[in-house]
Amino acid sequence: MGGIGGSLYLSMLNGTEAQTLGKSVDISSHLHRGGKDLAEFKMGIQDARFYYPDSVQGGQDPLTLPYHSEQTMGGYGAQPGRFYAQTLSGCPYGGVRSPTRSGTGQGYVPVTGDGFPAGGKEAVYPPSAENYSAGFQHGYQRPLYPLPGLQVCGKTQVLLNNYPLWAKFHKFQTEMIITKQGRRMFPFLSFNISVLDPSAHYNVYVDVVLADQHHWRYQGGKWVQCGKAEGNMPGNRTYMHPDSPNSGAHWMRQEVSFSKLKLTNNKGSNNNVAQMIVLQSLHKYQPRLHIVEVKEDGSEDPFLSAKAQTFVFSETQFIAVTAYQNADITQLKIDHNPFAKGFRDNYDALYAPPDSDRLTPSPTEGQQLLPGTCYPQGYLSEQYISPLPQSRFYGREPIGMGQQHKDPSSSPGPHSRWYLPPQQSVPPNRLDFTSSFEGDFSGNGFYKPFPLQTSTHHALSYYPEHPFASSGVSVSASGSAGWTTSRPTPQYPGKPAHNLSWFRAISSSSSSSSSSTPPGNPRLHAPSLLESLQPPLLQEKPKDSAGLAAEDPWLEPPSVKSADSADSGLFEGNKKRRVSPYTSSTENSPPPRAGEVCEKDNSSDPDYYGYYTH
């Protein structure tokens, strides 16, 4: 499987220009990189020959073609190279884009000739990324693209602003609640767009399409595919940004936020239909961002529409649910969504500073810790600042609520500076995302994994082996009392820093380094790119990271977690920890019913993992 795809990559990179399905792809110009970096990038791409995007049906849209017939899908699995080619052709400008999980948006998992996902007849998602054999990407290995969360289509670059947050959720298979009255997404979609024609006019909208053709259920602490998705469900699937249409300058000026987008399962919903996207519960969806050039009056020009650009970030995939299934997701939501502040544990009351000093933002200060605001270093590890050269994100407010900025979720607010510890004023658009991410995902202990948490109970820190868990935090090893009856106790088989294969490419040999790309990794050299992008202001290194970790006031009090994970910790205090109605514990989950349509749980199927490691 690797050979065909690999040769395609190589042939594409024969020179800076490659012919792909008749499209001329000028890699260097699209990447806006110097020759040296480009050469290194090529090496990375060559090494990326084992990374395959998922099946792509070029030119077909799940909205109009809800499900790929097996005949249609069959065969692609055997020729992965075609995927990428079609992915490229799907970009109207023939630009280099990150070959996303779903290519032009059809995020269906690869299929073999029999129409089932390659490597097995189902995919089984463990509750924790630690159970993945390779990478946390669900059925998808992110290609070695210079910057995570950044995609390029033609000349247009789109950055998923809150990529780290999405990545965290994605590790556990993001779930989104859908209700009749509509529920906002969290995390919500927020992008930074650049390299548009400032004078041209664009519509910017998001649609949500099925990511695969399966019905999903949470069983035994895992998401398992279960039968076929129901197709042809009526209802709105697109959400036009309220600022549309608008000039390219407008879209590039500030963040483009879709915080008001709501998800519903109410097909007959008439009110707020423009704000609601109708989904089906227990189906997996993939949001897509579309940028369509339009006439000045906002009307669509067929010629311009043909050049619509689509951006798909696989990390934003989610399963629509009516109630949370995975307690880890619930906890992440509680810990990160200011609107759920009331469900955080009494740590806030016990340990948090006065409200004006608190680390956790109130809704006013940004429902999601949007970049563009002065966040402490810890924040930046989650909401890394755009690597784009323009210093566009300093002091900006997001586009998302029109121009009103009334919504707490989109406006960082004037008090965001509060998040900055006095001794750690970090320039807002610092670009050391590498180190930040390492701190986030490799668990090397130099960066506080969840610096935002004022809550005692961070979902991930409960698990002593979890790479997110910050070192030095005392955690009860038993981890049984209190939790085991109601929430899963994932097994973390001692595989640190392994979840992000594409991160590993960045940080493979830097298990202890927090701030720089490992010298032994010639593939990405993200810092060199970043350094070239960094304004001089940002070159100033923060203090020694180890020292920071040692005296980082953002570190959670070690005793807190210890107490929390103790038997009485969960229920002590005035607020009892509550969990989702559906237990995800394996031992508590009923066995599949006889004759149930669900396919067997073959999470241990080597072919399954084999697929992910291809």
Added chain:
DNA sequence: ACCGTTGCACTACTAACAGTACAG
């Protein structure tokens, strides 16, 4: 052995609720 009824268990869903925060 086959068929129909009944009851139980489970899943998926909904409405109400408490807590938080902001706007007027």
Added chain:
DNA sequence: CTGTACTGTTAGTAGTGCAACGGT
């Protein structure tokens, strides 16, 4: 201060499937 918006939790309900039971 009140109303509104938002969150996850909780209790309750509807629907479904299976097993047990009884009648034919």
